Amino acid sequence: MDRDDSLPSPLRQEAGRLLRRAVRSVVAVLLGLATGPLLMLAALLALIRIRRPLAAVDRWDARRLERFARFVHQDPDGAALGPGRALLHGAGSTVLGLVMANLLQQLIVVTLGSLGQLLFGGEVVFVFEMWVVTQSALLVLLIYGPATFLACVGWAEVALWLQARLLRRWFPTMLRADALETRITRLVTTRRGVVVAIDDERRRIERDLHDGVQQNVVSLSVLIARARRSKDPERTAALLDQAHRQSQSLIDEVRQVAWRIHPTALDERGLASALAEVAETCPVPVQLDVQLEERLPGPVESAAYFVAREAVTNVVKHARAESIRIALWRTGAPRRRTLHLSVIDDGIGGADSEGGGLQGLARRVAALDGSVDVHSPPGGPTTITAELPYA
Numbered sequence: 544m545d546r547d548d549s550l551p552s553p554l555r556q557e558a559g560r561l562l563r564r565a566v567r568s569v570v571a572v573l574l575g576l577a578t579g580p581l582l583m584l585a586a587l588l589a590l591i592r593i594r595r596p597l598a599a600v601d602r603w604d605a606r607r608l609e610r611f612a613r614f615v616h617q618d619p620d621g622a623a624l625g626p627g628r629a630l631l632h633g634a635g636s637t638v639l640g641l642v643m644a645n646l647l648q649q650l651i652v653v654t655l656g657s658l659g660q661l662l663f664g665g666e667v668v669f670v671f672e673m674w675v676v677t678q679s680a681l682l683v684l685l686i687y688g689p690a691t692f693l694a695c696v697g698w699a700e701v702a703l704w705l706q707a708r709l710l711r712r713w714f715p716t717m718l719r720a721d722a723l724e725t726r727i728t729r730l731v732t733t734r735r736g737v738v739v740a741i742d743d744e745r746r747r748i749e750r751d752l753h754d755g756v757q758q759n760v761v762s763l764s765v766l767i768a769r770a771r772r773s774k775d776p777e778r779t780a781a782l783l784d785q786a787h788r789q790s791q792s793l794i795d796e797v798r799q800v801a802w803r804i805h806p807t808a809l810d811e812r813g814l815a816s817a818l819a820e821v822a823e824t825c826p827v828p829v830q831l832d833v834q835l836e837e838r839l840p841g842p843v844e845s846a847a848y849f850v851a852r853e854a855v856t857n858v859v860k861h862a863r864a865e866s867i868r869i870a871l872w873r874t875g876a877p878r879r880r881t882l883h884l885s886v887i888d889d890g891i892g893g894a895d896s897e898g899g900g901l902q903g904l905a906r907r908v909a910a911l912d913g914s915v916d917v918h919s920p921p922g923g924p925t926t927i928t929a930e931l932p933y934a
Contacts, residue, residue, distance in 0.1 A: 568699035569643065571611035575702075576640025578604040582624075582633030589626040597629055604636070612703050614710070614717060628713055635709065639702040646698055650691040657683040759793045814844040818869060821852050827859055827867055827888075834872040839882060843933045846911055847871065847884050850904050854886035854927045862890025862925060875932075884929040892923035904929075 582604060585597035601624050608614035624632060660667050660680035667683045669676040710717050763786055770782035809817040815833040822829035838844070851869055858864050868887045875881045894917055905915040912932050919925035 565696040565699070567611045567613070568703055569647070569695050571607060572639055572643040572699045572702045573647065574607045574611065574640070575604075575636030575706075576644055578607055579633045579635070579637030579640055582629045582636065586624075586626040586629035586633060589629070597626065598623070601629065604632075608706070608710075612706075614707065624713075632706075632709065635706065639705070643695065643698060643702065646691065646695045650688070650695055653683060653691050654688045657681075657688065756793065756796055759789065759796060763789050763793060809844060809848055810841075813838050814848055814871070817844075817848050818851055818871075821855055822869070825855055825859065825867070827855075827864055829855065830866065830868045832868065832870040834870075840933050842911060843882055843931050846904075846908050846913065846931055847882055847929065849907065850884055850915065850927070850929045851886055853904050857894065858886075858888045858890060858925070861894070862888050862892075862923070864888035864890030864923075880933055882931040882933065884931070886927045888923070888925050890923050890925060891921075892919045892925050893921045894919035894925050894927075 578600065581600045582597075585600040588594075589597040605614075657667050657680045661684060665680065667678050667680050669678070707717070766782055766786040766789060770779050770786060773779040773782060808820055815831075815835060818831055818833065822831050839847075855867060855869075858867055866889055868885075870883075870885045870887075872883050873880055874883065908915050908929055908931060913930050915927070915929045917925070917927050
C-alpha cells in the first residue's frame with residue numbers, strides 16, 4: 544500500500560495561499576520602484592498644469608496595488624491622487640522599492656553564488672575589513688538563502704502595511720483583499736464552531752431532560768396512579784403528600800434546567816447579579832470582583848456568564864480547590880471596548896483546554912470576535928481568561 548506523505552488538503556491550500564501572497568507582495572513593492580519616480584515626475588508636471596501624465600501614472604500604480612497587493616477601492620471614482628499626495632506616495636514607493644531591490648539582489652547573489660560553489664566545488668568566503676568568514680556552500684544555500692527570502696517577504700509586508708496606512712488616511716474606503724479573505728475564512732470557521740456549539744448545547748439539554756426531568760415525571764405519574772388505586776384513605780393521603788413533594792422537586796429541577804439554558808437574572812438584573820447567584824450556589828467559596836458601571840450588550844453578557852459558569856463548574860468537579868475568584872473589568876475607548884473576565888482557582892491544575900465544555904465556550908466567544916485562554920500548570924493555580932470586544 545502506498546503511503547501518502549502529502550500535507551492535508553486544508554494545510555496544503557493554506558500554504559499555497561501564503562506562498563502566492565508572499566510572491567505577489569514582493570512584486571508589488573518592487574514595481575513601486577518603477578511607478579514611484581513616475582508618480583513624482585507626473586506630480587511635478589501637474590503642479591504646472593500638465594495633468595494628463597499624473598492621471599495615467601496614477602492608474603498604473605493603482606493597477607499595481609490592485610493586482611499584486613490586492614488593494615481594493617470601494618469607491619474607485621474618488622480614489623485619484625492629487626499632486627501633493629502623488630508626490631508623497633511616489634517618494635514612499637520609491638524608497639520602499641529600493642530597499643526591496645537591495646534585498647532581492649542579496650537573495651540572488653547568495654542563492655546563485657552558493658549553488659555555483661556547491662556544483663563546482665569550493666566554499667563560500669565572506670570578506671570583511673576586520674575578518675574573513677568561510678562557510679560551507681551547502682550551509683549558505685540552506686540557511687542564508689531561505690533567511691534572505693524571509694527578509695524579502697517580511698519587508699514586503701511591512702512596506703505594504705505602511706502604504707495601506709497612508710492610503711487609508713486619504714481613502715477610508717480602501718481595503719486589502721487578502722485581509723478580507725482572512726476575515727472571511729475566520730468567519731466561516733467561527734460559524735461552523737457556533738453550529739457545533741449549538742448542537743452540543745442541544746444534546747446537553749436533551750440529557751438534562753431525559754435523565755432528570757423525565758425520570759421525575761414518570762415517578763410522579765406512578766405515585767399518582769398508586770394513590771388512585773389505593774383503598775386506604777391514610778395510604779392515599781401519604782402517597783399524595785409524597786407526590787406533592789416530588790412535584791415541588793420537579794418544579795425546582797425544571798427551573799434549574801431553564802436557568803442553565805439562560806438565567807432570568809441575566810436579562811432582568813445584568814451580569815453581576817447572575818454571577819452573584821452562581822457564587823451563592825457554588826459549594827466552593829467564590830470571591831466576586833465586578834468593576835462594571837453599566838449594562839453590556841446582551842450577547843456579551845451571555846457569553847461572559849457562560850464562560851464563568853462553566854469554569855466554576857469545572858473547578859467544583861475536578862480542581863479540588865478551596866477558593867475561586869471571578870473578576871470582570873472593562874477597557875478601551877467608547878466605540879472599541881473590551882470586556883475582560885478571569886476565573887482563578889487554587890486547585891490542583893492540569894485543566895484540559897481542549898475539553899468539550901471549554902471548547903464550546905471558546906467557539907461561543909469566537910463568534911463575538913473574542914478569545915478564551917486557559918493557563919493551568921500541574922499543581923495549579925488555574926486561570927481562565929476571556930476577552931470580549933464590543934462597541
